[in-house]
Amino acid sequence: MPTVEPIKNRGKNVLGQPLDICGCEPMTGFYRTGCCETGPDDHGVHTICCVVDEPFLEASKALGNDLSTPMPQFGFAGLKPGDRWCVCAARWLQVQQAGAACPIILEATHENTLKIVPFELLIQYAVIPSKLH
Template identity: 75%
Template sequence: MAQSYQLSPQKNVLGQPIEACGLDPLTGFYRDGCCNTGPNDLGVHTVCCIVTETFLAASARLGNDLSTPMPHYGFPGLKPGDRWCVCAARWLQVQQAGAACPVVLEATHEATLEIVPFDILLQFAVIPETLH
């Protein structure tokens, strides 16, 4: 199904063009594989995470079950190792509970910085496999 809109180029927390977060499962508020955001994304799904079992369990305890599939929302349910665009405030909430998961800075939208301080993101950043 072709989308009839085109998002303008968006930037990551490093000020560079945003990179894809996850294609399997297909993530992003717009289900475009990127943590792009816009006025309809009220949850600010902008943090590109590599979810862990600890993160998923803590998130569920805090009221955000990311493991259970919800096909009617196009949500497959996550398992450890999946890359997913998580709501910035929710990621911060889980981090404050001591269960943060790794973050891919190159794929995390700059809007995240309005909610999560960069120094906290940096503490959980994964090192890119290749330098660009």
């Protein structure tokens, strides 16, 4: 995995700092840049950088958002536990309310997330990227 570095002009994270890369293997982000930046055409607000785990993937699938099944027609191999992925803020909150939220990386979570998920809730699931290895 590449070194996580701030990306210029991608917006700020929920900490008010430049947005970091979320993940490149698989390539994530609404714009498939590796970052959870957003824009007017991102109606799902794919802004939370998640480190997905099995409970999250199972709950997400049960709630109608299957992230683990490969969809080759869209170039999507499916996620597995440990993958980093930019998840829709409302979907993450839905899974959290169902009791299966996964860890998130605040440094790579876009500030627009705060319009949907309170910061106080986000920090309860925060992990430090260097502690993931």
